Amino acid sequence: MNDVVIVNCTVTDARAGASKSAEGRIADAAVWIRDDRIAAVGPREQVLERVGEAQRLDLDGAYLTPGLVNMHTHLSLSLPGQGGDNVKNMTAHELVLYMADGARRTLRCGVTTVRCVAEKDHADFALRRAIESGRATGPRIFTAGQALVCTGGHGHEANDTMECDGVDGFRRGVRTQVKAGADLIKIMISGGIAGEHESIDTPQLFSDEMAAALQTAHAWGRKVTAHAGPAAVIAEAVELGLDCVEHGYQLTPEVAKRMAERGTALVPTLLVTRCKEFFDELGVPEWMQCRSLGAGPRHLESYAMALDAGVDVLLGSDMPPFWDFEGTNASVRELECMSEGGLGPAGALYAGTLGPVRWLGADADLGTVEVGKYADLIAMDADPLTDTSAFRGVRWVMKGGRVVRDDRSGWEKQ
Known part of the structure; x- marks a missing residue:
């Protein structure tokens, strides 16, 4: 089973823009991925208490959004x-x-x-x-x-x-x-x-x-x-x-x-x-x-x-x-x-x-960074809630819990 926790990121999804929901906007967040889905998301320390020995994946302060x-x-x-x-x-x-x-x-x-x-x-x-x-x-x-x-x-x-x-x-x-x-x-x-x-x-x-x-x-x-x-x-x-x-x-x-x-x-x-x-x-x-x-x-x-x-x-x-x-x-x-x-x-x-x-009709599985949804996630260095052009800087992509792009290493999953 794939078991990884994403750290050093700000979780941002559409719920934050619509209602200022705390769940849609989490600074210094962690997202725990088990197999192809999100197992936990929240403030870093709270999530890490539950994770155990899962691999850490540091996003260097990026903004993390759904794909x-x-x-x-x-x-x-x-x-x-x-x-x-x-x-x-x-x-x-x-x-x-x-x-x-x-x-x-x-x-x-x-x-x-x-x-x-x-x-x-x-x-x-x-x-x-x-x-x-x-x-x-x-x-x-x-x-x-x-x-x-x-x-x-x-x-x-x-x-x-x-x-x-x-x-x-x-x-x-x-x-x-x-x-x-x-x-x-x-x-x-x-x-x-x-x-x-x-x-x-x-x-x-x-x-x-x-x-x-x-x-x-x-x-x-x-x-x-x-x-x-x-x-x-x-x-x-x-x-x-x-x-x-x-x-x-x-x-x-x-x-x-x-x-x-x-x-x-x-x-x-x-x-x-x-x-x-x-x-x-x-x-x-x-x-x-x-x-x-x-x-x-x-x-x-x-x-x-x-x-x-x-x-x-x-x-x-x-x-x-x-x-x-x-x-x-x-x-x-x-x-x-x-x-x-x-x-x-x-x-x-x-x-x-x-x-x-x-x-x-797929919102039970996609569209937000929530527990139970597929880990289809992207990361960028600027805040998309401030400027849509932040998406020009996408540098990391995950689909179903598997990293398919990481510009820091120039690595792409084949």
Whole structure:
């Protein structure tokens, strides 16, 4: 059994930001890890009295938080352009190895859980099994499998989507993903920035198709998230019971208010409308760059509306979580944008940890530094409750009680 006690750290989680809870903020703390879970957490001397001969792991005064959760992940992302074409042209074997490398890099940057929202060929399920069995290194994976899209709809060009039409088609689509092992369902209900023959505000599903997908998923105990841009389309889906909106480029105050009332979360993915450097790196064509970057100002307005209405906003980068971008990785840069856009450091800590796992129904195991939860932890030298950019300094990562990154020694668990 793994038996280690972490010392010389300040425990910080989202409970401290929300309610000034003493359990969420402990200076000179110790965290006892037995096997893959937290056995005790509290002031150092109190914990050490119970520990006995467990190995000590000194974090040199770091701030210790739960690992980040990225709720909009595509490990097999292939945008229009040369970079995306390279991924589309991979064999099945090459694709899985490519995704496994992305998973390893994702975990190393401090993202210990991801929600995949459209992956190619159901390779995500094979990758998840490999990670869970210890044959590959990566974050915990919750996945939608393939996203459901109407014929010719948003994302139909790649095999990370399944084309469906009509009530029966969308019911079958949901059941197909559940059969494969999906934890949630994703539907594409409007156009977006990456579809050449559509616009952001193009409606793509009829009411009966949306209702069929939602009813079937909910009957199987799965939540549904939707790629969605325009307010009118989102409003209709919210009334039908949608659980989460991805992007929300063109919200209105009225629709944001209704989302808050109905408990519909928002994963704003702010980076996707302000990432020219990323697009240039992948060779994304001019038409997509213009559409994406041109949507940026309205996108920020929509995000502000969601915050004003009290919508639960959650971290999701859309870019690969580990991607080097503007001096950090995409997950941290997205969280900074959310914080700078009005959420603030305490809200950002919640949006990157406890909020997502509550949506996933995993808060009994993840999201805070509490007894009984998985030891999925990260450490940094600055205080994330003071400045979200503290996450740029993540230098130590643990998942399930095993250290997978420690910059002090330059060591990485293989």
